[in-house]
Amino acid sequence: MPPWCRKIQAVIFDLDDTLFLERYYVKSGFEAVATYLRNMIGEKKPFERWMWRRFLAGKSEKMFDSLNEHFSLNLSKDQIAKLIAVYRQHKPKIKPCRGVKNLLTNLKQRGKKLGLLSDGFLPAQQLKLRAINLERFFDAILFTEEISRSAWKPSPIGFEKIRAELNVPHHACAYVADNPAKDFLAPNKLGWLTIQWRRRGQIHADNPPPKGGKPKQIVHTCKELLKILLAD
Ligand SMILES: [Mg+2]
Known part of the structure; x- marks a missing residue:
């Protein structure tokens, strides 16, 4: 259904690189891991700077294994697993992107x-x-991990569930997100309006979409986004 024929009743947002910039979360996580590591081994090395440079060079896979190797830390598998846990459990220093609070x-x-x-x-x-x-703005919050790993996008399970919770028809839902590789396929199939919000500094904005996974609209600003979402 073209956007001018529908009235949007519910707007569902993605989190990472949609409401805040993921790179700042990554940076904050590296700082937490570096602090933990310095305390653990008693050495004052600039681990976070090394990881951040590697990340900026486009290499984010196996970050802590590479760190271990580069600094010859001789960490065990369990110790590296602990670094991953520190990263995922740290209290991040992040803020919403400019304009997001006003938009909501x-x-x-x-x-x-x-x-x-x-x-x-x-x-x-x-x-x-x-x-x-920003929790207070949302009528429904769904982390697909709470259902199962198989409910991660591009699975439609999360989209079905949150639509039911919000109690609106599929065609009156919009999904606003950043990653064409996985974000838009399922909501496109369900008949939602899909919108890619592009911003400078995002990580996945240029990932190619699978067949049927292109967003129906692409916006760059809050103003453009509001115009589409508030159209009668
Ligand atoms: Mg995202």
């Missing part, structure tokens, strides 16, 4: 129901949402 306020005032649907490990996702302090 505006949508609420115009009578839209708001939802949050996010993949990712718990408790990391819950800690992120708490840190950006």
